[in-house]
Each structure stands twice: as C-alpha cells, then as structure tokens.
Amino acid sequence: xxxxxxxxxxxxxxxxxxxxxxxxxxxxxxxxxxxxxxxxxxxxxxxxxxxxxxxxxxxxxxxxxxxxxxxxxxxxxxxxxxxxxxxxxxxxxxxxxxxxxxxxxxxxxxxxxxxxxxxxxxxxxxxxxxxxxxxxxxxxxxxxxxxxxxxxxxxxxxxxxxxxxxxxxxxxxxxxxxxxxxxxxxxxxxxxxxxxxxxxxxxxxxxxxxxxxxxxxxxxxxxxxxxxxxxxxxxxxxxxxxxxxxxxxxxxxxxxxxxxxxxxxxxxxxxxxxxxxxxxxxxxxxxxxxxxxxxxxxxxxxxxxxxxxxxxxxxxxxxxxxxxxxxxxxxxxxxxxxxxxxxxxxxxxxxxxxxxxxxxxxxxxxxxxxxxxxxxxxxxxxxxxxxxxxxxx
Amino acid sequence: xxxxxxxxxxxxxxxxxxxxxxxxxxxxxxxxxxxxxxxxxxxxxxxxxxxxxxxxxxxxxxxxxxxxxxxxxxxxxxxxxxxxxxxxxxxxxxxxxxxxxxxxxxxxxxxxxxxxxxxxxxxxxxxxxxxxxxxxxxxxxxxxxxxxxxxxxxxxxxxxxxxxxxxxxxxxxxxxxxxxxxxxxxxxxxxxxxxxxxxxxxxxxxxxxx
Numbered sequence: 001x002x003x004x005x006x007x008x009x010x011x012x013x014x015x016x017x018x019x020x021x022x023x024x025x026x027x028x029x030x031x032x033x034x035x036x037x038x039x040x041x042x043x044x045x046x047x048x049x050x051x052x053x054x055x056x057x058x059x060x061x062x063x064x065x066x067x068x069x070x071x072x073x074x075x076x077x078x079x080x081x082x083x084x085x086x087x088x089x090x091x092x093x094x095x096x097x098x099x100x101x102x103x104x105x106x107x108x109x110x111x112x113x114x115x116x117x118x119x120x121x122x123x124x125x126x127x128x129x130x131x132x133x134x135x136x137x138x139x140x141x142x143x144x145x146x147x148x149x150x151x152x153x154x155x156x157x158x159x160x161x162x163x164x165x166x167x168x169x170x171x172x173x174x175x176x177x178x179x180x181x182x183x184x185x186x187x188x189x190x191x192x193x194x195x196x197x198x199x200x201x202x203x204x205x206x207x208x209x210x211x212x213x214x215x216x217x218x219x220x221x222x223x224x225x226x227x228x229x230x231x232x233x234x235x236x237x238x239x240x241x242x243x244x245x246x247x248x249x250x251x252x253x254x255x256x257x258x259x260x261x262x263x264x265x266x267x268x269x270x271x272x273x274x275x276x277x278x279x280x281x282x283x284x285x286x287x288x289x290x291x292x293x294x295x296x297x298x299x300x301x302x303x304x305x306x307x308x309x310x311x312x313x314x315x316x317x318x319x320x321x322x323x324x325x326x327x328x329x330x331x332x333x334x335x336x337x338x339x340x341x342x343x344x345x346x347x348x349x350x351x352x353x354x355x356x357x358x359x360x361x362x363x364x365x366x367x368x369x370x371x372x373x374x375x376x377x378x379x380x381x382x383x384x385x386x387x388x389x390x391x392x393x
Numbered sequence: 394x395x396x397x398x399x400x401x402x403x404x405x406x407x408x409x410x411x412x413x414x415x416x417x418x419x420x421x422x423x424x425x426x427x428x429x430x431x432x433x434x435x436x437x438x439x440x441x442x443x444x445x446x447x448x449x450x451x452x453x454x455x456x457x458x459x460x461x462x463x464x465x466x467x468x469x470x471x472x473x474x475x476x477x478x479x480x481x482x483x484x485x486x487x488x489x490x491x492x493x494x495x496x497x498x499x500x501x502x503x504x505x506x507x508x509x510x511x512x513x514x515x516x517x518x519x520x521x522x523x524x525x526x527x528x529x530x531x532x533x534x535x536x537x538x539x540x541x542x543x544x545x546x547x548x549x550x551x552x553x554x555x556x557x558x559x560x561x562x563x564x565x566x567x568x569x570x571x572x573x574x575x576x577x578x579x580x581x582x583x584x585x586x587x588x589x590x591x592x593x594x595x596x597x598x599x600x601x602x603x
Binding site: 001002003005006009010012013296297299300301302303304305306307308309310387388391392 | 437443465466469471472474480484486487496497498499500504543
C-alpha cells in the first residue's frame, strides 16, 4: 500500500477528467514542442546549407525565391541567366573567391536534377559512397537519400521530366541518365539531389525544345563566395546596377525568411501556451472540487497517522502523474509528427525525428513547475483541513 | 497506559461548557466504556487522547510519553503507530479495495503489516471473503468489522472506538462489542469505547462518565 497506488486509484476513479487533463496537456505541450522542433530544425538546416554561399546571382525576380530555389532547392527558378554574363562575374578576381554555376529545371520523380560542376559537391563536403563523379554527359551522381528512396544503384538508368513537379508528364524520353556515383549521407542538401554536369542539362534541353535559335548557353544561378568583406558591399551593387541579373545576399534573405516564419510560429506558440494554461487550470479545478468529497478520506488518513505533509504529497503526486503522462505523450506526438512532415512539401525538407533539443528539457521543467503550482492551493487546503471537525460529522 | 490530569478543553469560538477531566487513568489491557450524552464531549476527549486535537491546559500521558507537549507532526506519527481508531461510520476509502483499506497504515506511518496477522484478523472478523472487494460491495456490518480490522492490524497499544455500534442493529452491535473486547484481550490492547449506547453498559466493568 503506497502513495502511487492510492494516487493512481483516485485518477482512475475519474477517468474522464483524467483523460481530458492528459489530452489538454498533450496537445498544449505537443504543439509547443513541435514548433520548437520545426523552427530549430529549419534554422540549423538553413544555416548549414547556405554555409559558404554569400551571394546568389540569377535572373531578376524575388530575391528570396532566388535563394530558396538555388540554395535550398525548394522554390521554382526565377528564370535563367546567360552563361557568358555569369562568367564575367565569376572571373572577377577582386571580389570572388568561389563561383559555382548551377542549372535547375529537370527532375526525376520529384527529385531535382542539378547541372553543376564538381566544385558543388566539394563545397558541401560530399564524399562518394559508391562509384565516381561524372565524366561525361548524361552521367549522374545521386544523393544518399535519393538513392535509398528511389532504389537507384550504380548503372541504373532513368528518364528525367521537364519541370520540377512529381507528376510532370513532359518526359525527356530520348535521354537516358546513368547513375555513376552515389554520395554518402552527409546531412546537407546533397542527400536530396541528383547531380550532373552543365552540359547534360544543355544537351537535354537543346533536343527537347528544338530551339536552335540561341547558341547562347544558360544557367539558373551562380553561387558566390566572397573573397573579402568589401565584396559584400560592392559585388551585389555591381550585379544589380550594371547587368540585367540579380544578386541576392543569402544572410539577408534567410533573416527575412525567418521573420516570416517566426510570426506564424509565434501565433502557434501563443495558442499552444493558452492550451497549456487551460490544462493546468483544469488540473487545479479538478483537485479543488474533488477535495470536498475527499475530505473524509483525508481526515481518515490523518487519523491513521498520515502527517499534513504526507496528505499534501498525495495531491502533488496526482498533479505530477497527469503531467508526466501528458509530457511523455506530447514529446512522442511532436517527434512522430516530424515523420508526417517529412512526407509533405515534396520531401525537400527532411526532419530528423530522433533529434532532441535542450529547449525541450526547459519546457518539461517549466511544465512540471506549473503542475506544482496547480496543485499548491488544493494541497494547502488539504493541509488546513480540520480533521477533528470532519471526523466528528 | 494513559493518564489524564487536570484537563480543560474549550472549542474555539463555542459557548459550551468546557470539557473538564480532573483525573482518569488506565493501565495496559484495561477495557473502558466512556459514557455521556451526545454533546458531552466524548468525541472531543477521544480526539485529545489520540492527539488529533491540541491540548492547551492539563496533561495527557500515553505510554508514559507527554503527548500534550508534542508537535502535531510528532503526535500524527505516534498516533499512526500506537493508536487504532474506529469511528461511528466505517470511513472506508471508496477507491481502494478492502484489503488495501486495511493495509493503509503501511502508507500513513510505514507500519509493517504481516500477511499472517492480516489473515488471522480477517478470519476472526469473518471478512476474508471481502478482501478483494470494493467498499461499495460490502454490507454495513461488514464495513464496520473491516474498520475494526484496519484499527487493529498494525497491533496498536491503545484502541479507541467512537460510537462504534450506534448505526448497527442489536445483533450487530452486540457482535461488534464482543469482537472489540476479544481482540483487545488477545493482544493486551487497552480499549476505550465512547458511547451513549445503553446496550453496551452491561458488557463493561470499567466505565468513565462525563
């Protein structure tokens, strides 16, 4: 006969209020946790993936779109720029340390095929798990996750689709891509891409569009790493003012993006805090109202030698047990929701459901402290019960 | 076993005549009837003896200990270990089984309750068949016998009973009184039964009237 048995029996005696309290806590804490996880994850991912890329030069349009498309590969291209124009910038030895061209526009079952140079892989520190880098046109290197999901092995052949949508019906049927290399997992954007050389993209599109009009080659964007701090001031200005291209600074756009996400996330978080508040209020009201019918039980326990403190422990434990179960469910819910989130958004943003953050610990501790507060008044009331009076009734 | 001297007790904010006990002494194993009309202070005296109420004037010694000088916490623990109390109503906790109700002193004062004693007590009180049941499933007579079991299972030195027979019919009242006498005798427990029930008077030699 111990305190846990007694407390559990009280909770199970009133299954509906107990269930409601746990549900409210689970939803409140779960929602807060999920928003923490998503924001943290996006922040880390966005920071990591744009590492070393200071500037993106592409066609005019939304600068944020330019960044999203060419660094994170989650938005559509703003258009194309001429290879020759891009080369002029790339060859600016004064400001440019690294310039990586990329060409976006084709896909295979929703996964983007990016035309670029081997420098792109080395920039993101990609290592080959199997096979080699491409040596000629139509040879591709696939990211680890892509290879796993699409079951691509060395030597596998596939057709690309024109456009980036999964259900695109415009297929380049007359061109076979061949997998020559598979990258090792390195938790960067490389995991989710299929890479080939620029010529491959040009080659595929020359034929498919039958457009012989321009000999001028095009790419989607040029990823730039500055040579010095001065470049940050001058290079965007040169591009924006002197060419018909657009330069978007990664840091500025990412910051802008997080302000956009942040305001939505804040709203969700306030709603979740409200839920959490209601949950704790509900625990308090339940303890408070049941105390009336339980005053006989408490007086009896006291007459059997239970101290006032021991009686208070019963109420605290009841609050803690509900909170504990709610917290476990909430964290399980939030982390497993990441699996579901991985399924949406075309799979370009991948979450790691098993990663935990220190913020979750703080959240748990805060909730436990609040559970203590919720039980405090009922516990004090139990402390003050005049057992002689109750027993004499 | 216990000694009450010069006790004066007045409930806070009540105009009643204060309770006044100049001297009452009992030795271990004695069986007393505490008599008095309702409102005469029987329950109050039992509560004082059990250390549930704090005494401001006079002395109460229990097992040679001056419990009137002690803190409420110390009295709580002492009560849990050395005193068994039976109330007019059986006061079983409705969410616990009968067996768990009887074993409550394990939780309240960490008392050791041996399975053999629990079995023996349940047998003599004829409540074995009730042990796995819930309080709502037993009769009133059984409930009162269960309350007796709970009060004696941790083998207290003093057993206090407050109107234990008031809500019982003649048969059950007689039975409960005999049970209390018998149980107290087996373990040399001092017994005090507070009552205004005339049916019990003939059963006890030692009586204290308020």
